[in-house]
Amino acid sequence: MSLDPRRPNVLWVSFEDTNPVYGCYGDPVARTPTVDRLATQGTRFPLAFSTAGVCAPARAAVITGMYPISIGTHHMRTTHENPAVPELPTPYSARLPPHVKCFTEYLRAAG
Numbered sequence: 001m002s003l004d005p006r007r008p009n010v011l012w013v014s015f016e017d018t019n020p021v022y023g024c025y026g027d028p029v030a031r032t033p034t035v036d037r038l039a040t041q042g043t044r045f046p047l048a049f050s051t052a053g054v055c056a057p058a059r060a061a062v063i064t065g066m067y068p069i070s071i072g073t074h075h076m077r078t079t080h081e082n083p084a085v086p087e088l089p090t091p092y093s094a095r096l097p098p099h100v101k102c103f104t105e106y107l108r109a110a111g
Contacts, residue, residue: 014062063102071100
């Protein structure tokens with residue numbers, strides 16, 4: 001199979017609840033050969049920051065390119081009621097405004 005050199009080959013690796021304790025980020029103790037090898041063959045972002053300190057809002061920012069608070073995804077969501085806190089509006093979920101597209105939609109449209 002021949003890849004078109006004009007189109008990038010994208011492998012998006014995303015994981016959460018972690019830190020930059022990897023050899024490719026300069027940690028002298030960490031033994032992370034697979035991640036290190038992948039980092040040498042791709043692009044590493046040494047000055048990346050997160051828009052949120054928790055997973056769901058941070059993922060919403062990555063997939064939409066927008067601040068979670070601007071699209072209503074800044075709170076963690078739940079699909080169950082919490083009997084300990086009955087005044088919470090549960091269950092609730094985020095619904096993106098119609099003009100917001102996820103980056104996967106752009107990738108899919110490009111083939």
